[in-house]
Amino acid sequence: MADRSIADVAKAECVFVVAGYGPLEHHAPTVAAWLRKLDLFGATIGAVDTGCFVLAESGLLHREPVTLHWEAIPAFVESYPGLTVTQELFEIGDRRITCAGGTASLDMMLHLIGRKHGSGLAVQVSEQFVQGQIRDRSDHQRMEIAARYGVHNKKLVQVLSIMESHLSELLSTDALAVRVGVTRRQLERLFREHLHDSPSNFYLRLRLDRARQLLQQTDMSIMEVSIACGFESASHFSRTYRARFDVSPSRDREVLHAAPVAGVAPAAAIQASVRHE
Numbered sequence: 449m450a451d452r453s454i455a456d457v458a459k460a461e462c463v464f465v466v467a468g469y470g471p472l473e474h475h476a477p478t479v480a481a482w483l484r485k486l487d488l489f490g491a492t493i494g495a496v497d498t499g500c501f502v503l504a505e506s507g508l509l510h511r512e513p514v515t516l517h518w519e520a521i522p523a524f525v526e527s528y529p530g531l532t533v534t535q536e537l538f539e540i541g542d543r544r545i546t547c548a549g550g551t552a553s554l555d556m557m558l559h560l561i562g563r564k565h566g567s568g569l570a571v572q573v574s575e576q577f578v579q580g581q582i583r584d585r586s587d588h589q590r591m592e593i594a595a596r597y598g599v600h601n602k603k604l605v606q607v608l609s610i611m612e613s614h615l616s617e618l619l620s621t622d623a624l625a626v627r628v629g630v631t632r633r634q635l636e637r638l639f640r641e642h643l644h645d646s647p648s649n650f651y652l653r654l655r656l657d658r659a660r661q662l663l664q665q666t667d668m669s670i671m672e673v674s675i676a677c678g679f680e681s682a683s684h685f686s687r688t689y690r691a692r693f694d695v696s697p698s699r700d701r702e703v704l705h706a707a708p709v710a711g712v713a714p715a716a717a718i719q720a721s722v723r724h725e
Contacts, residue, residue, distance in 0.1 A: 454482045462492045464545070465499035469665075472501050480506035487543075497549030498665075504528045512541040517549045518589040522658060523665035526676055536585045548589050555583045599642045603628045607635065611651050615658050618678040621647045656692045659685070663701045670697050 463486055483506045487493055495503050500516040501524065503509050513532040516524060525533055538547040538556035547556045554577060562570030562582075574582050593608050594600050606628045610619065619627070624647060625635040639647050659677040662668055668676070674685035689697045 454479065457482075457486075459489050460486055460491050462494065464494040464496055465502045466496045467499045467502060468497060471498040472505060475502055475505055483508060490543075492543045492545060494545035494547070496547045496553055498524075500524060500546055501527070503544075503546075504531060509544065512544045513539050514544070514546040515539045515548055516546060519661060520665055522676075523662055523668075526662065526668060526672075527666060535589050537583060537587055537589060538585050540585070552583075552589070554579060555585070555587075558582045559585065597643065601638055601642060603630055603635075604638045604642055607638075607647070611654055615655050616676050616678050618651075618655075652688070653692065655679075656689060659689060659697070660693070660700065663697055673697065 463483070465483070479502065483493060483503070487508055493503060493508055495514070495516070497517050498520045500509065500514050501520075503514075504524070504527070509528070509531055511532075513534050513536075515534045515536045515538060518535060521533055521535065524531075536548075537552040538545070538559065540556075540559070545556070545560075547553050558570045558574050558579070559582070561573055570582060590596065593605050593612075597608060599605060599608070607624050610624060610627055621635065622632050625632045628635075630638075635647055639645055639650060643650060645653075655677045659673050662673045662676060666673075670686065671682045674682045677685070679685035679688070686697055689695075689700070693700060695703070
């Protein structure tokens with residue numbers, strides 16, 4: 449936990465903004481001004497997990513690519529379309545460091561230790577943390593599609609990847625089949641055999657799950673969320689959403705924002721970790 453006010457820190461070599469759910473709920477002009485002041489004094493500014501939202505809102509992200517937790521990436525991209533976002537475990541620039549959070553924070557720390565003090569010390573620290581492997585920044589944040597869905601058919605994995613990357617611009621089942629070189633009937637058979645679902649229904653569930661993420665993590669309107677998830681109208685989106693989750697989008701947003709997540713600190717815990725040398 450933070451043990452001092454940001455007002456007590458006038459200069460620092462490195463500052464990491466650590467945030468979880470609802471990163472902007474307690475963001476204030478005083479926080480932005482403090483971070484910008486430290487930046488002017490030459491501090492390296494970093495963000496862990498959704499701390500990128502705070503840096504972006506403070507006007508501290510520009511040309512450098514940034515990364516954050518995979519679940520928050522869609523909301524971040526919708527909120528800050530001009531910024532370059534990757535799915536790396538961490539991104540280290542000249543004076544900006546961003547990290548996906550979770551165990552990726554340890555990988556980032558080990559990388560920084562190795563870069564400054566040599567790989568030998570990084571390995572020793574890794575072993576102290578019972579970390580069997582030091583992952584590279586380019587390792588995947590999420591399990592590969594085959595592992596996530598428990599499927600190994602190459603064509604099916606390709607289609608699932610295409611679906612996940614086209615949630616706002618919908619592709620028909622026929623178009624999906626053409627993209628991977630199978631007939632519509634073959635594609636439908638693959639979905640039945642391996643996922644016990646139809647391509648269209650599976651695709652719909654992916655879009656609705658994305659919509660729920662956006663409702664939880666952004667202030668986008670219901671209409672904006674519906675467009676971002678490929679629905680023709682807000683009314684159609686609301687009906688489909690209610691059928692899937694048994695609650696309307698607006699009501700679900702109220703419940704999601706009101707309910708604390710087990711094991712996660714409240715949104716007020718936007719903390720600054722400051723290092724002096």
